[in-house]
Amino acid sequence: ASDRENVMQAVQMRMSERRFQHVLGVEATAIALAEHYGASVEKASLAALTHDYAKERSDEEFQLAIEQGDYADKAELLRYGNAIWHGIVGADFVKRELKIQDQEILTAIRLHTTGAAEMSLLDKIIYVADYIEPNRVFPGVEDAREIAFIDLDNAVAFETKHTLQHLIENEKEVYPKTIETYNRWVAGLN
Numbered sequence: 001a002s003d004r005e006n007v008m009q010a011v012q013m014r015m016s017e018r019r020f021q022h023v024l025g026v027e028a029t030a031i032a033l034a035e036h037y038g039a040s041v042e043k044a045s046l047a048a049l050t051h052d053y054a055k056e057r058s059d060e061e062f063q064l065a066i067e068q069g070d071y072a073d074k075a076e077l078l079r080y081g082n083a084i085w086h087g088i089v090g091a092d093f094v095k096r097e098l099k100i101q102d103q104e105i106l107t108a109i110r111l112h113t114t115g116a117a118e119m120s121l122l123d124k125i126i127y128v129a130d131y132i133e134p135n136r137v138f139p140g141v142e143d144a145r146e147i148a149f150i151d152l153d154n155a156v157a158f159e160t161k162h163t164l165q166h167l168i169e170n171e172k173e174v175y176p177k178t179i180e181t182y183n184r185w186v187a188g189l190n
């Protein structure tokens with residue numbers, strides 16, 4: 001079986017059918033964006049297939065991985081939860097368990113929830129594809145889909161602004177990197 005098929009099976013075994021359908025939707029969208037903007041279709045496919053690989057792991061497993069792993073500010077990272085861990089820590093599960101070593105793919109997984117001040121084309125494609133894939137239903141998603149194929153940076157800004165609004169509306173903790181993403185892509189701070 002091809003690399004893609006092996007990865008797809010390993011991912012499918014780790015999540016609900018509903019989440020797997022989301023993953024396939026992200027893959028189709030990421031491939032379309034990669035073709036549109038001239039990024040690697042193969043990397044877009046693998047990054048999309050694996051971006052939520054760790055999403056259904058327990059908090060205990062993430063906490064152990066953080067304590068034993070190589071993370072900049074472990075105490076700070078431990079204050080958050082699955083929403084933040086499944087990308088940042090999940091990328092290391094993908095590397096270790098699925099043997100994906102490509103740094104561009106691993107970085108796209110790492111940044112897919114929060115974005116970052118500096119993002120590669122692949123990072124932007126995965127960040128946006130996750131938000132607009134066909135199974136997503138929320139007010140504004142049609143606008144986001146349209147913007148994504150016109151101006152990818154605008155799509156990053158749109159998503160970041162709406163995600164931050166949603167977090168604030170629900171009095172959720174905001175991860176510092178999410179603020180950095182806002183400052184760069186929405187507020188235009190260089």
Ligand code: DGI
Nearest residue numbers: 052083084112113114130163172173174175178
């Ligand atoms: O994993 P998905 O549901 O496909 O999507 P995601 O990884 O982009 O986002 C997961 C959740 O994390 C989503 O509800 C938005 C939320 N999120 C994004 N930035 C932050 C955040 N949650 C917190 N607490 N803080 C953030 O900065």
Ligand code: FE
Nearest residue numbers: 051052086113
């Ligand atoms: Fe995710």
Ligand code: FE
Nearest residue numbers: 112113130131
């Ligand atoms: Fe997202």
Ligand code: FE
Nearest residue numbers: 022051052130
């Ligand atoms: Fe996702």
